[in-house]
Amino acid sequence: MTVLHVVALAAVAAGGTAVALARDPVRQALVASVFGLSLALLFFAFQAPDVAISQIVVATVAVPVMVLLALTKLRRDEEQR
Amino acid sequence: MSVRPRTVAALLALAGLAALIAWAASELTPFGTPSGPANAIVRTLVHERHAANTVNGVTYDLRGLDTLGEELILFVAALGSAVLLRHGRGEDVEQERGEDERGAARTPDALRAAGTALVGPLVVLGVYVVVHGHLSPGGGFQGGVVLAAGLLLVYAAGQVMALKRVEPTALVEVADATGALAYALVAAAGLVFATAALENFLPFGTTGNLLSAGTIPVLSVAVGVEVTGAVALILTELLDQTLLRGGE
Amino acid sequence: MTVLPYLVAAWLLVVGLWGTITSRHLVQQVMCLTVVQSSTYVLLLAVGYRTGGYAPIVSSSVPPSSPFVDPIVQALALTDVVVEATVVAVLLALTVQAHKRFGTVDPDRLGELSG
Numbered sequence: 001m002t003v004l005h006v007v008a009l010a011a012v013a014a015g016g017t018a019v020a021l022a023r024d025p026v027r028q029a030l031v032a033s034v035f036g037l038s039l040a041l042l043f044f045a046f047q048a049p050d051v052a053i054s055q056i057v058v059a060t061v062a063v064p065v066m067v068l069l070a071l072t073k074l075r076r077d078e079e080q081r
Numbered sequence: 082m083s084v085r086p087r088t089v090a091a092l093l094a095l096a097g098l099a100a101l102i103a104w105a106a107s108e109l110t111p112f113g114t115p116s117g118p119a120n121a122i123v124r125t126l127v128h129e130r131h132a133a134n135t136v137n138g139v140t141y142d143l144r145g146l147d148t149l150g151e152e153l154i155l156f157v158a159a160l161g162s163a164v165l166l167r168h169g170r171g172e173d174v175e176q177e178r179g180e181d182e183r184g185a186a187r188t189p190d191a192l193r194a195a196g197t198a199l200v201g202p203l204v205v206l207g208v209y210v211v212v213h214g215h216l217s218p219g220g221g222f223q224g225g226v227v228l229a230a231g232l233l234l235v236y237a238a239g240q241v242m243a244l245k246r247v248e249p250t251a252l253v254e255v256a257d258a259t260g261a262l263a264y265a266l267v268a269a270a271g272l273v274f275a276t277a278a279l280e281n282f283l284p285f286g287t288t289g290n291l292l293s294a295g296t297i298p299v300l301s302v303a304v305g306v307e308v309t310g311a312v313a314l315i316l317t318e319l320l321d322q323t324l325l326r327g328g329e
Numbered sequence: 330m331t332v333l334p335y336l337v338a339a340w341l342l343v344v345g346l347w348g349t350i351t352s353r354h355l356v357q358q359v360m361c362l363t364v365v366q367s368s369t370y371v372l373l374l375a376v377g378y379r380t381g382g383y384a385p386i387v388s389s390s391v392p393p394s395s396p397f398v399d400p401i402v403q404a405l406a407l408t409d410v411v412v413e414a415t416v417v418a419v420l421l422a423l424t425v426q427a428h429k430r431f432g433t434v435d436p437d438r439l440g441e442l443s444g
Contacts, residue, residue, distance in 0.1 A: 020348030106335035113380035
């Protein structure tokens with residue numbers, strides 16, 4: 001267990017708590033993006049570059065964009081009513 | 082259940098769950114000393130199958146059946162989200178024109194220039210990651226999502242109307258289906274050309290060459306095409322929902 | 330200290346479940362579900378890690394006789410990451426349809442308008 005492992009695990013735990021406790025969905029999407037980056041750092045520390053590559057693209061770009069697009073659609077539907 | 086008793090019950094249940102997991106974790110093999118046959122697997126893949134990236138080798142050769150199931154989950158999930166989101170489409174297509182000009186005027190010029198310049202290198206990087214999956218970190222899944230993120234870059238660069246003219250929905254659907262079918266065909270070809278399905282029956286070559294490791298790069302490219310198609314289909318459906326439907 | 334990764338995985342699971350239970354917006358529930366999913370990735374990779382092991386990519390500077398971390402759990406985790414993102418997309422599509430049908434994204438009030 002090196003210092004890098006401990007720091008990465010602490011960052012992941014803090015990021016997960018921040019995602020779960022965020023109240024506004026838009027803010028939560030951006031916090032989830034940062035949480036995904038910290039997870040990718042942890043995967044690199046665990047000697048798993050393949051997992052880290054897919055985690056970087058998926059959790060930092062794809063999932064927050066999908067969430068923000070869905071929220072835009074929901075807000076637009078709400079304005080229609 | 083109203084909110085207050087539910088919160089209290091959740092706290093108690095989660096505390097109990099955390100205690101049980103902590104107790105179970107203390108009985109696991111200590112961190113850093115796994116008891117599996119990791120070194121033997123790596124040596125098998127390198128010496129017999131001539132694959133340098135053993136994670137890729139495990140994904141497409143030793144546990145190829147799992148990957149077939151996973152990519153079919155991907156296929157069905159993309160199909161399901163397309164069905165769910167396409168139901169109300171086709172309304173208000175005449176609002177497209179107005180939205181188009183307004184959208185193009187709102188994107189800052191620096192973003193449009195940088196985005197347009199970076200799409201080409203991103204596509205090349207994605208194809209490189211897919212094709213060299215058996216030699217360096219990468220493979221079908223990783224390169225596929227990088228390529229699908231290229232679609233997002235086109236959207237961020239404000240060129241989405243140019244993309245619409247290429248009719249992307251049909252193209253990504255065809256890519257998705259082709260990838261899934263190619264994987265299933267190679268798996269079935271194992272039955273025809275060798276003794277079992279998903280058998281690695283192509284010549285192995287030398288480790289480190291592009292054409293080596295038998296069916297592993299072929300399956301990797303099939304999965305790359307399929308993942309690109311599936312993720313791009315989902316993003317296209319979501320983008321269609323928010324961009325072209327100016328009103329309902 | 331040697332059980333720290335497993336405790337972090339358990340913490341992520343518990344915190345994600347807590348967020349799912351106490352949220353009042355369907356999209357928030359979906360994102361707390363991604364936290365729960367990430368706890369499984371941390372657990373899988375922590376189980377396969379070998380101290381002093383290399384990433385399981387063989388090259389001229391890393392001969393096949395070196396100690397390696399477990400490649401099987403990495404293969405499981407990487408297909409998992411991509412597939413769960415697609416499942417999140419299905420959940421978001423369901424949320425959009427539920428809003429269209431019921432007029433609300435509050436999970437407590439979803440069943441009210443169906444008469």
